[in-house]
Each structure stands twice: as C-alpha cells, then as structure tokens.
Amino acid sequence: MRFYPTTYTCTIAMPELPEVETIANGVHQRTHGQTILAVWTSNKPQTFKSPPAQIAEVLTQSRIDRVHRVGKTIVLDLTHGQRPAQFLVHLGMTGRLLVSTPETPHPPHTHAILTLDGGPDGIKELRFVDPRRFGRLSVTEAEYTGPGREPLTISIEDFIALFRKRKTPIKAALLNQSLLHGVGNIYADEALFHAKIRPTRHAGRLTHDELTRLRAALIKVLKAAIKLGGSSVSDYVDAEGVAGFFQLHHHVYSRTGEPCRVCKTPIKRIVLAGRSTHYCPSCQK
Ligand SMILES: [Zn+2]
Known part of the structure; x- marks a missing residue:
C-alpha cells in the first residue's frame, strides 16, 4: 500500500x-x-x-x-x-x-x-x-469515552464482534459512530478498497478473514493520514490556521470514473446510507 x-x-x-x-x-x-x-x-x-x-x-x-x-x-x-x-x-x-x-x-x-x-x-x-x-x-466532570470504540486500538476479536449479525451494508456500519467512532466517509471508502470488500456487502455476512483485512486496512489508512498530518501540524493550530485539511492520495474516494490505481477499471460511485460511496467494481468483491 x-x-x-x-x-x-x-x-x-x-x-x-x-x-x-x-x-x-x-x-x-x-x-x-x-x-x-x-x-x-x-x-x-x-x-x-x-x-x-x-x-x-x-x-x-x-x-x-x-x-x-x-x-x-x-x-x-x-x-x-x-x-x-x-x-x-x-x-x-x-x-x-x-x-x-x-x-x-x-x-x-x-x-x-x-x-x-x-x-x-x-x-x-x-x-x-x-x-x-x-x-x-x-x-x-465524568471521563468522556465517546459514543463507540476506538478504531486504532480495538482488538480483532472485538472488531469482529461489532459487526456480527448486522444486516446493514458494511459501509453504513463503518460510519455508525456508536460502533466505531471517528471513521467518516473518506477513510471508510479507502479502507474498504484496501480490504477488497464491496461497500454494499452485509456487515454480518463478512468472513473472519475479510474483517481481519478490514481492520488492518482501516488502521493503516488512519495511521498513514496521522503521519502525514503530523508533519504539517503547525498549519492547523498556529495563528490563523488553514481552511482545509490534508488528504492522502485517495484510491477511490472522490475519483468517480477515474481508473482504479490497481486494475484500471473506472471507479464507481453510488449513494449508500445517504452518503457518496466510491469503489472499484473489479477489485472489491
Ligand atoms: Zn480495481
């Protein structure tokens, strides 16, 4: 990657x-x-x-x-x-x-x-x-723990358990802040691409191997973005700050119709759970 x-x-x-x-x-x-x-x-x-x-x-x-x-x-x-x-x-x-x-x-x-x-x-x-x-x-005065679990530190067993019996598409489940918090549209699309999982798949029907890949992909894209942001932290918090945020070189997010970086198939856009969703119809099964 x-x-x-x-x-x-x-x-x-x-x-x-x-x-x-x-x-x-x-x-x-x-x-x-x-x-x-x-x-x-x-x-x-x-x-x-x-x-x-x-x-x-x-x-x-x-x-x-x-x-x-x-x-x-x-x-x-x-x-x-x-x-x-x-x-x-x-x-x-x-x-x-x-x-x-x-x-x-x-x-x-x-x-x-x-x-x-x-x-x-x-x-x-x-x-x-x-x-x-x-x-x-x-x-x-109470310790704030957030609505869901931390994607960077959740164990593989707990990650798999989160999606068990969920009938919603995996993309919608990833955006559900009461399951994992902090994951939004961009990193959900990118993680699903790297895990080779189609966003429309039912979360509860994903295999152990697929969920293992998804957790690894999610942690990898989030950590890569944190690393990228760390080098430009002064752009965000010093003096006037800047209007926008850093972005990784996306593989699918916002690349509708452009060739997949792996197989050249045009990236497809659908609306899922009210959100723009991008995937490679060939790489993601
Ligand atoms: Zn592809």
Whole structure:
C-alpha cells in the first residue's frame, strides 16, 4: 500500500479521526501544563452545549494537563482546584482550534478565547473559531469515552464482534459512530478498497478473514493520514490556521470514473446510507 500526499483544495469534508488527532497533538504540544487565566465566550447558543457561564467557571484557573482525541472530539484534561474536569471540543464542519499570541487579530467567527499563562513564552490565547457553527463546546466532570470504540486500538476479536449479525451494508456500519467512532466517509471508502470488500456487502455476512483485512486496512489508512498530518501540524493550530485539511492520495474516494490505481477499471460511485460511496467494481468483491 503506498500513499502520496497531495494538497487539499475542497473544504466540504468534515474532519475525521486523523485530522482531529493531528490538531489535538498540536494543541497539546503548545498548551499542556499551562493555566487558563481568563475565558471569553461569544455565547452563541448553537456552539455551547454546556452553559457558557459553566464553561467559564470550570476553565478559569484550571491547568491543562493533556490534550488528546476521543473519537472525533478533542478532549482537554484539566485540573480544576483539586478535581479533574474535561473541556470537550467538537469541530463540526468548519471549527478550528488556534494557538495565537494576544496581539494576533481575532479571526471572524471566534466563539471562545482561553487566555493561557503561556509558560516561558508569555501569554498565549487558545481560540475556537467556527464560521458555520456546527462545532460544539462543553465541559464534563465524568471521563468522556465517546459514543463507540476506538478504531486504532480495538482488538480483532472485538472488531469482529461489532459487526456480527448486522444486516446493514458494511459501509453504513463503518460510519455508525456508536460502533466505531471517528471513521467518516473518506477513510471508510479507502479502507474498504484496501480490504477488497464491496461497500454494499452485509456487515454480518463478512468472513473472519475479510474483517481481519478490514481492520488492518482501516488502521493503516488512519495511521498513514496521522503521519502525514503530523508533519504539517503547525498549519492547523498556529495563528490563523488553514481552511482545509490534508488528504492522502485517495484510491477511490472522490475519483468517480477515474481508473482504479490497481486494475484500471473506472471507479464507481453510488449513494449508500445517504452518503457518496466510491469503489472499484473489479477489485472489491
Ligand atoms: Zn480495481
């Protein structure tokens, strides 16, 4: 399996697991160990899943211990007084988390600003910017575990058990966030291609071998994308950030009618579970 980095030119795709992990890692590197001195919020009702006053109360004077990813959610582990708490950031379609100096002008559609003590580098701001407002901010004192299982760490036995007796097409099952969380349209199509499985196959009828291949392919495409994102992490979290996300050199996703990179058969597009689905009719059985 080979991957080639290309520039992303279209901004309609939602960030999936690799993009969210890249951003979480970048924010972690720039903010962990720092204390939140002050909080400003726009108070737009769509954005705030917890009341803004509660978010400000929990975040102010909390220390950021770790920033990581759970599913497609960025989780900031906090120490709030003596108690643990978490700040949850879901980017939605267009949400961005930016680490800026206070002098950097605020981008339009800024909905939250966390002023950080910044350590030796001086005061910094962690900003949440979201033009379309599908992103969500909340705080919790319970540990957030996400809606489903982690695709990168699930065991082969548990992976196979997830799809047992499922009558839905495997593509729909992969997108079901209560089974595996973090997998979206792009990586579902790509993983099914590399596993040589047609997206319309009933999940419950896949063999042990096919599911073993699918898990391996999914982990491989997700890890390759995380690796690609890691090299350009500053493009996503520093200062203004960028509008779109990195993409791998796709094999099937968004390549309708183009020749399969393995067998030259034109890639086919169908709509499955309401989503564009791309596959090679020859390679994928
Ligand atoms: Zn093919």
